Amino acid sequence: MNTFLTALFNGTSRGAIFALVALGLVLVWRGSGVVNFAQMGQAMFTTYIASTLIAHGNSYWIAFIVALIAGALLGGAVDLFVMRPLHKHSHSSLNATIPIIASLGILGVLQAAAGMFWAGEERGFPTPVNSLGLSISGKVMPFTAFDLFVVGVVLVVLVLTTIFFTRTGMGLAMRASALNEEVARLSGIKVHYMKVLSWMISGAASSLAGLLVTPATNLSPNSLDLILIIGFTAAVVGGLDSLPGAVIGGFALGLVISFVNVYLTPENVFLAILLTLVLVLIVRPQGIMGSKVGRRV
Amino acid sequence: MLKVSQLSTHYGSVKALHNVSFTAEQGKITTVIGANGAGKSTLLRTISALVKPESGSITWKGRELVGASPESIVRSGVAHVPEGHAVISQLTVEENIKLGSLFRRRKFASDISQATKEMFDLFPRLQERRTQLAGSLSGGERQMLAISRALVSRPEVLLLDEPSLGLAPLVVEQIIQSINDLCRKTGLTVLLVEQNANTALSVADHGVLLALGEVAADRPAAELMADTALRAAYLGY
Numbered sequence: 216m217n218t219f220l221t222a223l224f225n226g227t228s229r230g231a232i233f234a235l236v237a238l239g240l241v242l243v244w245r246g247s248g249v250v251n252f253a254q255m256g257q258a259m260f261t262t263y264i265a266s267t268l269i270a271h272g273n274s275y276w277i278a279f280i281v282a283l284i285a286g287a288l289l290g291g292a293v294d295l296f297v298m299r300p301l302h303k304h305s306h307s308s309l310n311a312t313i314p315i316i317a318s319l320g321i322l323g324v325l326q327a328a329a330g331m332f333w334a335g336e337e338r339g340f341p342t343p344v345n346s347l348g349l350s351i352s353g354k355v356m357p358f359t360a361f362d363l364f365v366v367g368v369v370l371v372v373l374v375l376t377t378i379f380f381t382r383t384g385m386g387l388a389m390r391a392s393a394l395n396e397e398v399a400r401l402s403g404i405k406v407h408y409m410k411v412l413s414w415m416i417s418g419a420a421s422s423l424a425g426l427l428v429t430p431a432t433n434l435s436p437n438s439l440d441l442i443l444i445i446g447f448t449a450a451v452v453g454g455l456d457s458l459p460g461a462v463i464g465g466f467a468l469g470l471v472i473s474f475v476n477v478y479l480t481p482e483n484v485f486l487a488i489l490l491t492l493v494l495v496l497i498v499r500p501q502g503i504m505g506s507k508v509g510r511r512v
Numbered sequence: 513m514l515k516v517s518q519l520s521t522h523y524g525s526v527k528a529l530h531n532v533s534f535t536a537e538q539g540k541i542t543t544v545i546g547a548n549g550a551g552k553s554t555l556l557r558t559i560s561a562l563v564k565p566e567s568g569s570i571t572w573k574g575r576e577l578v579g580a581s582p583e584s585i586v587r588s589g590v591a592h593v594p595e596g597h598a599v600i601s602q603l604t605v606e607e608n609i610k611l612g613s614l615f616r617r618r619k620f621a622s623d624i625s626q627a628t629k630e631m632f633d634l635f636p637r638l639q640e641r642r643t644q645l646a647g648s649l650s651g652g653e654r655q656m657l658a659i660s661r662a663l664v665s666r667p668e669v670l671l672l673d674e675p676s677l678g679l680a681p682l683v684v685e686q687i688i689q690s691i692n693d694l695c696r697k698t699g700l701t702v703l704l705v706e707q708n709a710n711t712a713l714s715v716a717d718h719g720v721l722l723a724l725g726e727v728a729a730d731r732p733a734a735e736l737m738a739d740t741a742l743r744a745a746y747l748g749y
C-alpha cells in the first residue's frame with residue numbers, strides 16, 4: 216500500500232512539472248506553429264542563473280523570481296530575434312522545417328554557452344522546503360514537503376492561466392490570434408504582440424519547470440533534455456493544440472513513469488513512455504483533447 | 513471619403529488589380545460588382561492591408577492607408593468583413609463579438625456593452641445563441657456574427673465582401689436592409705462587394721464595375737442598373 220501511495224504522490228508531483236513543460240510547448244505551438252525544441256534549453260540556462268545567484272549568497276526566492284523573469288525574456292527574445300526574422304525571410308518549401316532547425320540551433324547555442332559560462336560539471340540545486348519524507352504526528356508520509364510545494368505551485372499556475380485565457384480580454388485576444396490570425400488582425404488585435412506574449416509565458420512556465428525538476432536531476436547543460444522529451448510526449452498525448460490536454464497529458468505521463476519506476480524497473484521507463492504515446496495515438500489519433508485535423512474545434 | 517487611386521495589386525505574376533481608381537462617398541453605399549475573379553475581394557483585402565499593393569494609394573479622410581498594418585487600419589475605423597463567414601468557430605458567439613471591441617476596451621469601456629446590445633437588437637438570433645460555439649451556427653447566422661464583429665468596433669467605413677454568399681434571399685434582404693439603415697442613420701460609409709448585381713445596385717448609391725482587375729464603369733447605381741448592354745457585356749445578364 217505504501218509503495219502504491221509513494222508512486223502515486225511522486226507521479227503527481229512529477230506530472231505537475233511535465234504538465235508545465237507541455238503547457239509551454241502547446242502555447243508556442245498554437246501561437247506560432249513552432250515546436251520549440253529549445254524550450255528546456257532555455258529552462259536549463261535560467262536554472263543556471265538561479266543557481267549562480269544562490270551560490271553568491273542570494274535567497275532561493277530572489278533566484279526563483281529572477282529565473283522566471285529571465286525565462287520570460289529569453290522566450291520573448293527567441294521569437295523576436297530568431298523566429299520572426301526567419302519567418303519574414305523564408306519563402307521556400309522548407310518553411311515548415313526552418314523553425315525546427317532554428318530551435319535545435321538555439322538549444323545547441325544555449326548548451327554550449329552554459330558549458331562555457333559555468334564549466335560543464337554537474338551541480339546540485341536546492342529546494343525551498345524539505346525534500347525528505349514528511350512526517351505528520353510521527354507518521355512518515357508517502358510524499359515530501361517539496362512534492363506538496365511543486366503540486367501547489369503548479370496548480371496555482373494552472374488556475375491563473377485558466378483565468379487569464381477564459382476571463383480576460385488579453386487572454387481572448389491571444390486565443391483568437393492562435394486560432395485565426397486573419398480574423399484576429401481584422402478585429403484590431405496586434406497579433407505579433409500576442410505571439411511574443413505566448414513565447415514569454417511559455418518561457419516563464421518552462422523556467423519554473425526547470426527550477427522544480429532540477430533538485431532531482433541535478434544541473435548540467437544537458438540535464439533537461441529528457442524532460443523536454445517527456446513534456447513533448449505529454450503535449451502530443453494531450454492533443455498538441457489543447458492547453459487542458461497538455462495538462463492531462465503531463466499528469467498522465469508523470470503517473471505512468473512513476474508506477475513503472477516503482478513496480479517494474481527504471482529501464483522500462485522509456486518503453487512505457489513510447490507505449491503510452493502509441494496507445495493513445497491508436498485510440499485517439501488527435502490526442503486526448505486535440506481537435507481533428509481540418510476541424511480545429 | 514474613401515479614395516482609391518491608381519491601385520495595382522499582384523499575386524506573384526498574376527495582376528489582380530490594375531490602376532484601379534474610384535471614390536466611395538462618406539455615408540453612402542458604394543457597390544463593387546464584377547464577374548468571378550474580377551478582383552473584387554482583392555480590392556477589399558488591399559484596402560484592409562491583408563495584401564500589399566504593388567503601387568497606388570488609398571486614403572480615408574485624407575489619411576494614407578497603404579503601408580499601415582491591418583490592425584491599425586481597423587483601429588482607425590475601417591472594418592472588413594471578408595468573404596466566407598469569417599468567424600472563429602472555436603469561440604462562442606459572445607466571444608466573437610467581443611473580439612471586435614477588444615481594442616476599444618480601455619478608452620470606450622462604457623460603450624462596449626451598448627454596442628454589443630445593438631448587435632443583438634440587429635440580429636436577435638445571435639442573442640439566443642450567445643453561449644454557443646460559432647462553429648455550430650448556420651451559414652446565415654455566421655455571416656450575421658461576422659458583420660456584428662465588424663460593427664461592434666464602431667467603424668466609419670465597412671468593407672463587406674459578399675454578405676449574401678450562401679444565404680436565403682430573405683436573410684440577404686434583412687442584412688442589406690440593416691446595413692442600409694446604419695448608413696442613413698449613422699453616416700457609415702459602405703463598400704459592398706456583391707455577386708448579385710441587382711441586389712447590390714438596388715440598395716447602393718454608386719456602383720463600380722470591375723473587369724479583369726480594371727475599372728470598366730464607375731457611375732451612379734441607378735445608371736448602371738439601367739445600362740443593360742453594359743451588364744450583358746460584363747456580367748452576362
Ligand SMILES: Nc1ncnc2c1ncn2[C@@H]1O[C@H](COP(=O)(O)OP(=O)(O)OP(=O)(O)O)[C@@H](O)[C@H]1O
Nearest residue numbers: 523526528546547548549550551552553554555707
Ligand atoms: N492568394 C492568391 N494567390 C494568387 N492569386 C490569387 C489569390 N487570390 C486571388 N487570386 C487571383 O486574383 C484574381 C482576383 O481574385 P479575387 O478573389 O479578387 O476575385 P473576386 O472578384 O473576388 O472573385 P469572386 O467573385 O469569385 O469572389 C483571380 O484571378 C484570382 O485567381
Ligand SMILES: [Mg+2]
Nearest residue numbers: 552553554595
Ligand atoms: Mg471574392
